[in-house]
Amino acid sequence: MSSSPVAAESRYLNRELAWLEFNSRVLDQADDARVHLLERAKFLAITASNLDEFVMVRVGSLKLQGQGSSGRRDPAGLTASEQLQAVATRCHRHVGRQYKILLDDLQPQLAEHRITRVDLDQCSERLRAVAERHFRGDVVAVLSPQALHDRRFPMLPGLGIHLCVQLRGVAELAPQNMPQILPAHEPSSDPQSDDEEPQFAVIPLGRTLPRIVPLPIDKQATDPAMDVSSDGDPDAHESSFSYVLLEDLVSHFVDEFFPGREVVQCKPFRITRNADVELREDGAGDLLGGMEEVLESRRLSDVVRLEMDASASDEIRNYLMESFYVDPDYVFRTEGPLDLTYLFGLHGVKGFDALRDEAWPPQRSPAVDPAEPMFSSIAAGDIMLMHPYETFDPVVRLIEEAATDPDVLAVKQILYRTSRDSPIVAALKRAAERGKYVTAIVELKARFDEARNIEWAREMEQSGVQVIYGIRGLKTHAKVCIIVRREPQGLVRYMHFGTGNYNEVTANLYGDVSLLTKDETFGTDATMFFNAVTGSSHPQPLQQLAIAPLTLRRTILELIRGETERSRQGQKAHIMVKLNALVDMEVIDTLYEASQAGVKIQLNVRGVCCLRPGIAGLSESIEVVSIVDRFLEHARVFYFRHGGDPQIFISSADWMPRNLDRRIELLVPVNDPAIRRRLRETLQLYFRDNQNAWAMQSDGAYERVVPGKKQKPIRSQESLYRKAVKTLQDIQEKQQSTQSRFETHRPRE
Structure with missing residues (x-):
């Protein structure tokens, strides 16, 4: 470790607070007037989705650590309880800003552009009648209210929206034997006796009914000259969209569920359960069954956050807090609608293209000829694809062609996350059904994708795929596919290495890199690596690839120390790194040592640093x-x-302890000079960005990078896309020029 005089607790930032700082940068996009309006709404939805996962996993983990009362401190010097308090403070500030942006800025601007959230208490009678017809026709038959006795809630799912109804009056029926969700050691503190009338009920809204309910345009709130259809068609006017949220609709007509009783108040609430539930593999003989138990445990886990409408009565607030045993620091009372992910739905509403970003469709890679088999393109030389600027289609094509090519003998692939209707999974099944030797490592422990991966694993097994569930105690996170093909010169291995998942949907949204190659050394290394994973054996030393948890950490540290030593010897030394997260203390300390030796270090870290x-x-x-x-x-x-x-x-691994020590990861060298040059130029571009870049300060805060007076604006993502478009256009124009030449037929000699 460095002998720097800086105190140990000042050398590192807290991981949780650093993540919240990242989500704040995403929120800045929602607050940026330069961003198109519906894109701002989408960014606000992203921050809400991000925060949900953070609370489920990270806050859930801190809660479990706090229960242990070990007094253990993180690298920044904070105990679990101190972190929980700091996180709660930051989360409340973050949520307050989310709703200020929504209510004071986005919602009024959306209304100006005729995307209107309807208030059923203030709309026209005609519109209210349309809403009532929808409620009676499509809602009442689906939802079921449930009276609550002795704080015995039905098993409510996390992250769903539910209505808590405060009632008066006599109930004729009192359901018995409702499921008990309170811990067995916690007796009910409700002073009511069993024969007293219930004062509260819950209406779970579930996931069957759409959250956004379209309504016809309200003439009272729009231009009277507008042509509004009478059939409630939301597309009747292409630039107008009116809607009510499901919880508002049900709340307005909630009396229908409780005839003969007085509804004192009806308010939405939402709970978040602890999702930091991991498989104890030492006691799981059947991994598939064990993962299904994990999913069930997550469904029944403790509540770590409670969100509710700010106008909910104290009776409702106290009832919910006491029923779910929620820490008061993690009770959030919001002025606007709960669960801002509904804004994803608004982003997709038709007819508002001017409020969205210009489309950037992925471009075809000039190195891939659509008229030639993928094997021919790769045989001509290594291919790098930069997603989403270049399409992910060649990767899908490679596996689909392998499934039907009679010369392909085997396909070996790791699947960590896939799309819902994955063409890659379909191709693997098809290959196995055609008699090819197909092996798939399916990581069942991919958090929040466990259920989908279990389903894929079973389907592939039924098709004849040899399915491996990874290695005990480790997650298999590497991205690699190996295709073994018989060719005139012998067996040839074609490979794909990637930084992202085999998911053609997210490949249009995530910035990732793919490397397609038939390099012999890579083929030998990849096969040895794959066989070691599937055979639960110790891998032999590899020539080019580095593997976590065996050699990847050591390789990274040696590379950093190599630059440190060169700088000490008076040579130029430079490190550029692009990552999602930098958390590992040993790597950080080694970078500190390099900095003290004078190495120029540029880190592009999207999230936690x-x-x-x-x-x-x-x-x-x-x-x-x-x-x-x-x-x-x-x-x-x-x-x-x-x-x-x-x-x-390129690598599948961030510089975090989990990636370097507790996952199967790959580090892949790039040997082709042209590809190396392109990647280096891309890294340099990110450090010139002065439109969407944030510079980290020594205290962990970030400041937006702005161009100087004489600097031209540079937006790295736009530059990468424009370059991909121009490169393909230039090649196509050259091809057209060649094809347009007149060539004469000459007589035979």
């Missing part, structure tokens, strides 16, 4: 930027100057 840049005597030569733009930056790319002979790598 626990390193402090720019501290005298510790990290003066380290620069950290974060790019937050329309695409999620997801690629992991590493550059080391290496004495003027640059070494560049």
Whole structure:
């Protein structure tokens, strides 16, 4: 470790607070007037979705640590309870800002552009009648109210919206034997006896009914000259959309569920359950069955957050808090609608293209000829695809062609996350059904994708695919596909290595890198790696690839130390890194040592960064930027100057303890000079971004990078897309020019 005088607790930032700082940068996109209105709404939805997962996993984990009362401190010097308090404070501030942006800015602007959220208490009688018809015809028959006795709630799912109804009056029926969700050691504190009338009921809204309910345009709230259809068709006017949220609709007509009783108040609430439930593999003989138990445990886990309408009565608030045993610090009372992910639905409403980003359709890679088999394209030389600027189709095509090619003998692939209707999974099944030797490592422990992966695993097994569920105690996170093909010169292995998942949907949204190659050394290494994973054996030393948890950490540290030593010897030394997260203390300390030796270090870290840049005597030569733009930056790319002979790598791994020590990951060198040059130029571009880049300060705060007076605006993602378009256009124009030449037929000699 470095001998820097900087105190140990000042060397690192807290991981949880650093993540919240990242989500704040995403929220800044929702608050940026330069961003199109519906894109701002989408960014607000993203921050809500991000925060849900953070609370489920990270807050859930801290709660479990706090229960242990070990007093253990994180690298920043905070105990679990101190972190929980700091996180709660930051979350409340973050949520307050979310709703200020929504209510004071986005919602009024959306209304100006005729995207209107209807208030059923203030709309016209005609519109209210349409809403009532929808409620009676499509809602009442689906939902069921449930009276609550002795705080015995039905088993409510996390993240769903439910209505808590406060009642008066006599109930004729009192259901018995409702499921008990209170811990067995916690007796009910409700003073009511069993024979007293219930004062509360709950209406779970479920996931069957759409949250956004379209309504016809209200003439009272729009231009009277507008042509409004009478059939309630939301597309009757292409630039108008009126809607009510399901919870508002049900709340307005909630009396229908309780005839003969007085509804005192009806307010929406939402609970978040602890999702930090992991499989105890030492006691799980059947991994598939064990993962199904994990999913069930997550469904029944403790509540770690309670959200409710700010106008809910104290009786409702106290009832819910006491029923779910929620820490008061994690009770959120919001002025607007709960669960802002409904804004994703508004982003997709037809007829408002002017309020969305210009379409950037992925471009065809010039290195891939659509008229030729993928095997021919790869045989001509290594191919790099930069997603989503270049289409993911060649990766899908490669596997689909392998499924039907009679010369393909085997396909081996790791699947961590896939799309719902994955063409890659379909191709693997098809290959097995045609008699090819197909092996798939399906990671059942991919958090929140466990259920889908279990389903895929069973389907592939039924088709004859040899399915492996990974390695005990480790998640298999590497992205690799190996295709073994018989060719005249013998067996040839074609490979895909990636930084992202085999998911053609997210490949249009995430910035990632794919490498397609038939390099012999890579083929040998990849096969040995794959066989070691499937055979539960110790892998032999590899020539080019590095594997976590065996050699990847050591390789990264050696590369950083190599630059440190060159700088100490008076050579130029430079490191450029693109990551999603930098958390690992040993890697951070090694970067600090490199900085103290004078190495120029540029870190492009999208999310969590626990390193402090720019501290005298510790990290003066380290620069950290974060790019937050329309695409999620997801690629992991590493550059080391290496004495003027640059070494560049792509990887599936971030620099976090879990990636380096508890996952199966790959580090892949890039050997093709043209591809190396392109990746280096791309890394350099990110550090010139002055439109959507944020510079990290030594205290962990971020400041937006702005162009100087004489600097031209540079937006890295737009530059990458425009370059992909121009490169393809130039090649197509050259091809057309060649094809347009007149060639004469000559007589035979």
